[in-house]
Amino acid sequence: MSRALVINSGSSSVKYRLFTGDDPVATGLVERIGEPGGDAADHQQALAHLLDQLDLTDLAVVGHRVVHGGLRFSEPIVIDDEVVAGIEELVPLAPLHNPANLAGIAATRALLPAVPQVAVFDTAFHRTLPPAAATYAIDTEVARRYGIHRYGFHGTSHAYVARGTAALLGRPLAELNLITLHLGNGASACAVAGGRSVATSMGLTPLEGLVMGTRSGDVDPAVVAQLHRTAGMSVAEIDELLNQRSGLRGLSGHNDMRALLAARADGDPAAQLAFDVYCHRITSYVGAYYAQLGRLDAVTFTAGVGEHAAPVREAALANLHRLGIIVDPARNAAVSTHARLISPDDAPVQVCVVPTDEEREIASQARSLLPTADSPVS
Incomplete structure (x- = not known):
């Protein structure tokens, strides 16, 4: 059976997973690339090292x-x-991410020149957004010239989880209206109608939308001008504030939800406020997306916080019972790593937990472009 290798190349790390058919057979991480005492001098060396360790038959x-x-x-x-040239042209829209992705692509193409390489984009799933959802209300010529547009992110996760929700419910995805909530250190919401993204919380960048581990999510855009005028902060300093020193970390000092929940349980008022702000934002997006969809079949939680933080799931949906969104306390509290329902059987809107697997989704999408799904390259 043929194999697929998934590469996630960051600025100083490379994550990988090797699949035989649908089964992962190897996974790992090369860290601190290019740093003193790191695992490799550059991405070429890092990938050469990891490829030597893998059975690529x-x-x-x-x-x-x-x-x-x-x-x-x-x-x-x-x-x-x-x-490659097209991805390079998009570097201004993702200056921290696309160059690292390109470094991994260049190294792997050089090391495995006979093997097809496929790019799978975080933004692609959201290209089905209708213009009303994707357009910012600024001068249209400025927006066109500088690429100001709602692109959305976490697309591979939202696509995978939407299909997983349909499988869990035993219904065709094409018939379902869903809200998927990817809650990790980064977090985003997505309204999915018939398998198509029709609204999503992240925008031009992954900063917009839900409260995250270190990112603010939605703020009044005038905050940037206000901090520049009154605090003398540069654009770079404000960007660092909103991306690295905001969100849960900015409110409580904790960017890990597990630490935040422990501090909340100990009576820390800052942790309680951070928890409340976090859940309030999720509630707002679920309500808004329900209104956009007009009819809702399920709300699905995924990623580290979504899959494991029962208090977040309960609090985020607590005020939505009149919309038919109800969490069963016992089901919600039960610990499991499997896809499952956490709503009552007779709830008008099902509430689900579906573990995400972005690497598996990337492998599946990459394989879909091969002449036949199991045609190895010799």
């Missing part, structure tokens, strides 16, 4: 996570020089 395809596909890339694509 019958390797059919390499799938690369690419954060930003802009308006150009709406689906996975086999990588060639033209695609």
Whole structure:
């Protein structure tokens, strides 16, 4: 059976997972690339090292996570020089992510020149957003010239979890209206109608939307001008504040939900406020997306916080029972790593927990571009 290798290349790390068919057979991480005492001097050396450790017999395809596909890339694509140039053109929209993704692509293409390489974009799932959901209300010529647009992120996770929810409910995805909540250190909400993204909380960048571990999520845009005028902060300083020193960390000192919940249980008022702000924002988005969809079949939680933080799930949906969204306390509190319902059987809207697997989704999308699903490259 053919194999698929998934590469997630960051600025100083490379995560990988190797699949035989649908089964993961190896996974790992190379860290501190280019740093003193790190695992490798550069991405080429890091990937050369990890490829030497893997059995790549019958390797059919390499799938690369690419954060930003802009308006150009709406689906996975086999990588060639033209695609690389297109990803490079999008670097201004993702200056921290796309260059690292490109470094991984360049190294793997050089090391495995006979194996097809496929780019899978975080933004691609959201290319189905209707214009009303994707357009910011600013001068249209300025928006066009500088690419100001709601792109959305976590697309591979939302796509995977939407299909997982349909499987859990035993219903065709095409018939379902869903709200998927990817709650990790980064967090986003997505309204999915018939398998298509129609609204999502992240926007031009992954900063907008829900409260996150270190990111603020939604703030009044005038905050930027106010801090510049009154505090003398530069744009770079404000950007660092909103991305690295805000969210749960900014409110409580904790960016890990487990630590926050422990501090809350100990009576820390800052932790309680952070928890309340976090859940309030989720409630607001679920209510808004319910209104946009008009009819809702399920709300699904996923990612580290969504899958494991029962208090968050309960509090985020506590005020929505009149909309038919009800959490069963016993089901919600039960510890499990499997997809499951946490609402009563007769609830008008089902509440689900579906573990995400972005690497598996990338492998699946990469394989979908092969001539036949199990055709290895020799």
